[in-house]
Amino acid sequence: VRDSNGAPVEGAIFRFDDAGDVRHPAKKDTSDATGFFRVGVAPGVYRVTVEPERRSHLAAIRVPGVDLTRSFARDFTLPVGVAISGRVTDKRGLPVAAADWDAILESTNTTAATPTDNTTFDGSYRYVVARGLYKLRLTPPASSGLDSVIIQHVSLDRDTTINVDYAALGGGGGGDGSPVLRFGPAGNPTHTTAGFALVLTRPVARALVEIYDVSGRRARVLHDGPLPAGTQPLAWDGRRDNGAQAHTGVFFVRARMDGHESVTRFVLLP
Incomplete structure (x- = not known):
């Protein structure tokens, strides 16, 4: 070998x-x-x-x-690959153990061998894949009552941190430099539109914030560019990139920057 x-x-x-x-x-x-x-x-x-x-x-x-x-x-x-690591927490901010990650290489639609991809007792995980463009799927244990998360078009060319938070976190940014997403005054669930705040511990040269539906299709790009440190308000008018009104249902907001990611689930109501 x-x-x-x-x-x-x-x-x-x-x-x-x-x-x-x-x-x-x-x-x-x-x-x-x-x-x-x-x-x-x-x-x-x-x-x-x-x-x-x-x-x-x-x-x-x-x-x-x-x-x-x-x-x-x-x-x-x-x-020789890249390491994907992070932590998964539930709606109360508690760690989710035994959640399973799948990494599907989009060019071949094949699932990578990731034998160490389950979260441990503290919600943390680490697995390694070859460089490429992937669709990532997180499946929590059935006993948790949490939905699966699907993230498409994830370019993995360096070590990356992906924290999945099923609840909106308050307070400052992550201690490891990862972004924190929390909801605006309308809360979660939200009606017709949605407001978020992206909390950063330091300025970033490029922050990409996107909305995805539950099937993993991208609905809208909220921001793509530099951001200063601090709390940055973001708003979604409930429409997709093509101008069509998004249907009622479960959505995910994802923030990516400097090798870190944060994903938060929310529900859009009429």
Whole structure:
């Protein structure tokens, strides 16, 4: 096992899943310091997942239809990727554990192998993907009663922080420099139009604030340009980019800047 720069990968773990998504145990399923591995598994045809060590900057790969009915040799290359991390909190500001992220590469509509993409007990998460343009989907556990979040056209070319806040946060900006979105006087739910405030701890050269509907389609760009530090009011007139009135339903407002993101859910009523 080597990375995309040709360096050996130590500690890569191999997973073997059959056509029924049943995982089969393997003997000696990790690579050594030279990247060499010798894995034993029951004969069959498997989807093979190769996972790097958890804190690395290498992306896992998933190879379907690998015929292991006989012994053979094969090399694997793990791409050097970018880390996506952040925290998910519920409507009360409490951490959401066991929420699952999916990263779908838009050019091929394939889901990346992200074995470490679930949130932990404190709502935090970290996973690594190869660089590219993705649709990201967050699925909270059914017991939480929270909606899934879909974010389209996310260009991942460097380490990125994405915090998902199901409630409007008040007060100052995030301690890690991430933006905080809170609602205006109309609150949430809101009728016909919506008001927000973007709280920044420092000025940014470019802030992109967008409205998305629940299916992940972009409804409106609220701001695209520089912003000073402090609380910046933003308003949405309830119309899409094409001038059409947005239908009643669930929407998300997303703020992106300097490798940080914040996403907040709201409901638009008649």
